[in-house]
Amino acid sequence: MKAINWFKSVGVSLVALAAVGCQAEQVSIHDPVMAKEGDSYYLFSTGPGITIYNSEDMVNWERQGRAFEGQPDWAKDVAPEFNGHLWAPDIIYNEDTDQWYLYYSVSAFGKNTSGMGVTTTKTLDPESDDYGWEDQGMVIQSVPHRDMWNAIDPNIIVDDEGDAWMSFGSFWGGMKMFKLDETWTKPAEPQEWATIAKRERSILVDDAEAGPAEIEGPFIFEKGDYYYLFVSYGLCCRGADSTYHVAVGRSKNVTGPYVDKDGVDMNKGGGTIILEGNEDWYGAGHNSIYNFDGTDYLVFHAYEAADDGLQKLKIAEVEWNDGWPSIDQDVLDEYQSVLIEE
Numbered sequence: 001m002k003a004i005n006w007f008k009s010v011g012v013s014l015v016a017l018a019a020v021g022c023q024a025e026q027v028s029i030h031d032p033v034m035a036k037e038g039d040s041y042y043l044f045s046t047g048p049g050i051t052i053y054n055s056e057d058m059v060n061w062e063r064q065g066r067a068f069e070g071q072p073d074w075a076k077d078v079a080p081e082f083n084g085h086l087w088a089p090d091i092i093y094n095e096d097t098d099q100w101y102l103y104y105s106v107s108a109f110g111k112n113t114s115g116m117g118v119t120t121t122k123t124l125d126p127e128s129d130d131y132g133w134e135d136q137g138m139v140i141q142s143v144p145h146r147d148m149w150n151a152i153d154p155n156i157i158v159d160d161e162g163d164a165w166m167s168f169g170s171f172w173g174g175m176k177m178f179k180l181d182e183t184w185t186k187p188a189e190p191q192e193w194a195t196i197a198k199r200e201r202s203i204l205v206d207d208a209e210a211g212p213a214e215i216e217g218p219f220i221f222e223k224g225d226y227y228y229l230f231v232s233y234g235l236c237c238r239g240a241d242s243t244y245h246v247a248v249g250r251s252k253n254v255t256g257p258y259v260d261k262d263g264v265d266m267n268k269g270g271g272t273i274i275l276e277g278n279e280d281w282y283g284a285g286h287n288s289i290y291n292f293d294g295t296d297y298l299v300f301h302a303y304e305a306a307d308d309g310l311q312k313l314k315i316a317e318v319e320w321n322d323g324w325p326s327i328d329q330d331v332l333d334e335y336q337s338v339l340i341e342e
Contacts (some may be wrong), residue, residue, distance in 0.1 A: 011090035025112040027053060027061050027337040030237075031088040031153075033288040035100065037124045041292075043313070044089045044153055054124075058297075058315055062340040064126055066285065066336040067133045074106075078115035078141050081108035088153040088217065088286070094184060100124055101184055102133065107153035110210050111174060112150040114138075115141035116270075118185055136185045139166070141179075144208040148173035154286075156184070157220040162309055165189075166258055167196060167229075168218035174198025174267070175231060176187070177218075177255060194255040197231050197266035214243075217286040223296070224306070226250040228325065229258040231271060239309025244283030246300065247271030248325060261324060274327050275316075280305050281332040289318065289325075302332055314336045320328050 014342050030046040033218035042064070044055040049066030055291050068086065075082045087105035094101055107114035112316045117138045122130040122133045141150035169175040176199040181188040197215060205211040219231040228250045234243030247295040249258035257265050264270030275298070277283045287300035303309045316331040 025301050025339045027339050028310055029313045030301055030311050032301060032313055033089055034090050034299050035091045035124060035292055036292050042124045044053045044091050046085060046087045046104060049091050050086045059337045062342050072106065074115055074138050079106050079113045083108055090155045094299050096118050100225060103154040103156060112142045112144055114151040116151050116154045116168060139186055144271055148207060149176050151288045153217045155219045157254060165254055167218040169218060169219055171210035174215060175218040182197050195267060196229060196256045219288050221289045226252060229266065230287055230289060234283060239303060240282055240290055242283030242303045244285030245273055246275040246285050246287050247273050249290055274325055277334060282309055284332060285331050298327055
C-alpha cells in the first residue's frame with residue numbers, strides 16, 4: 001500500500017502505530033494547510049485564533065497554540081456575526097521580506113459578509129526569540145449585494161514572474177483571483193482579476209444567498225509546465241451528510257483557463273475528481289498540496305463515521321500519471337494522525 005510505504009519513508013514505526021491504534025486521539029482539524037521550517041512541520045487550521053500544531057514526522061502532532069490570542073481588530077466591522085473562529089488559512093514564506101505570511105478568513109456561515117487578512121512572523125518556531133505574529137490587517141472584503149463572490153478561503157501562488165496572486169472563494173460566482181502588490185497585503189494597482197472556476201447558479205437566487213453552486217477552497221500548485229487548480233465540490237461540515245470531494249484542472253497560465261482531463265473549462269463546470277469520501281469517511285476535501293523533500297503530499301480533512309462525523313486530518317502521497325495527480329483512496333483508512341497530549 002502506498003500509505004504504508006509513506007509511513008516507512010518518514011520513519012514512523014508501524015508497530016507503534018498499531019499499538020496506539022484506535023486508542024490514540026487523532027487530530028480534529030478543518031481546512032488544514034502545512035509548512036516546513038528546518039526539521040519541523042507546522043499545521044494551521046480553522047479555529048479560534050487559527051489553531052497551530054507541529055510535528056517531526058507528519059503523523060504525531062502537538063498543539064502549539066494560536067496565531068491570535070483574541071481576534072483581529074477589524075473582524076466585527078466586516079462580519080457582525082463573527083463568532084471568534086478564523087477560517088481556512090494559508091501559509092507561505094516570502095523570500096523578499098524573510099517572513100512567513102499567514103492568510104485567514106473572517107465570516108459568518110453561509111453569508112458573504114466576509115474578509116481576508118494576513119498576519120506575519122519571522123519564524124514558525126515558537127521557541128525562537130523571533131517568533132511572534134503581527135497582524136497586517138484586512139486584504140480585501142466582500143459585501144452582500146455588491147459582490148457576487150465570497151472573500152474566504154485564501155490561497156497564494158507566486159508565478160514564474162515573481163508576482164503573488166491570491167485565489168479565493170466559496171459558492172456565489174465561484175473562485176476568483178487577483179494580483180497582490182509588492183507588500184502581499186493588498187491588491188496591486190491597477191487591479192488584475194480573473195474568475196478561475198465556477199458552477200451553475202440560477203439567476204433567480206438572491207445575490208445575498210450562497211445558492212447551489214457548491215464550490216470552494218481553491219489551492220494552486222505549480223508542477224512542471226502547469227499550474228494545477230484544486231477545488232472542493234459539494235458540502236462540508238454536515239457530518240454524515242457531507243458531500244465534499246476534490247476536483248482538479250490545469251493551465252499553463254496562472255490565471256487560467258483551467259481545464260480538466262477532458263478539456264472542459266472549470267469556468268464551465270469542469271474538474272477531474274481525484275478524491276471522494278466513502279462509507280467510513282464522509283466527504284473528504286478542502287485540500288492543500290506541497291512538495292517536501294522531493295515528494296508531493298495532499299493535506300485535507302475527512303469526516304469519520306465512527307466518530308459521529310467529526311473532522312480528522314488526512315495526508316496522502318500524490319502520484320502523477322500523464323501529467324495528472326492521483327490519490328490512493330485507501331489513504332482514508334491507512335493514514336491516522338496521533339495527537340500528542342502535553
